[in-house]
Amino acid sequence: MDRKLKESIAKATKALGNSLPVLTGIVLLIGLINTIIPKTIYSTLFSNNVLLDPIIGSGLGSILTGNPITSYVLGGEILLQGVSLIAVTAFIVSWVTVGFIQLPAEATLLGKKFAIARNILSFIFSIIVAIATVFIINII
């Protein structure tokens, strides 16, 4: 096996390996929440409001961090629980585009104003992207 291939496999192993504890924890947590928390909690948090749902989804996605795999599993599972697609879309988009945890590193290397402006814009756009995506899906 050539060196480059070995390095590529090692890099993929590291990336997936790093995300496994969080993914396992999230899946176990979903199981627990599904069993002990009544389903009505989702209808309390998400009211199927076209504007409010993506804002809440984006807010949650911006706070939480980690490999996008986790956001797809978490987003997919709450979608199955009846949460609107618009909220789930905002959630998975903000998870990967807004990075409050990485903000200090981004600010140090790329500039404070740029990092803050980019994260704020990405937050706003996660809401716009969610609304636009679901709107287009509904008309095509």
Add this chain to the structure above:
Amino acid sequence: MSEQSYSGVYFLLSVIILYAIIGIFKTESLLPSLMFSFLIFKNVIPVLVLIFALMSAVNYYVSPESISKHIGKSSGYKKWVFAILGGIISTGPIYMWYPILKELKKQGVGYGFIATFIYNRAIKLPLLPIMLLYFSVKFIAVLTMVMIIASLIIGFIFEKIEDKL
């Protein structure tokens, strides 16, 4: 192990402790919770194997150096195309890319291109199998298109406010 992966392990340990506490006070909830989680794992694990193969392939054919070389040398609309494609095919954690983007900035690449590149990192081709597990092809295709358009709008906004940053 990186700081981020330690936090992942701590998170997993916290969930296990939570299970232990609930196991003491609400024993009847434990088995259904584990069964539900097992069903999710059963669906996700085969997809993770496929993702592993795709990630290895992308790592093999795409390097940060080759992407930054193309972005640095391109101009006009090509630069935007490279910012989009570079963002989509780039791998690894985002903080690994900050020094490379800083270097590109020094070479004269604007904040608009950098913002577009970072936004497109949200589109992860090797993770398509896991998305397909939960979302339709139509949803993924539309979301990808909308995100690419959004990345360009964000890029243009940054190009306009470049002097103020």
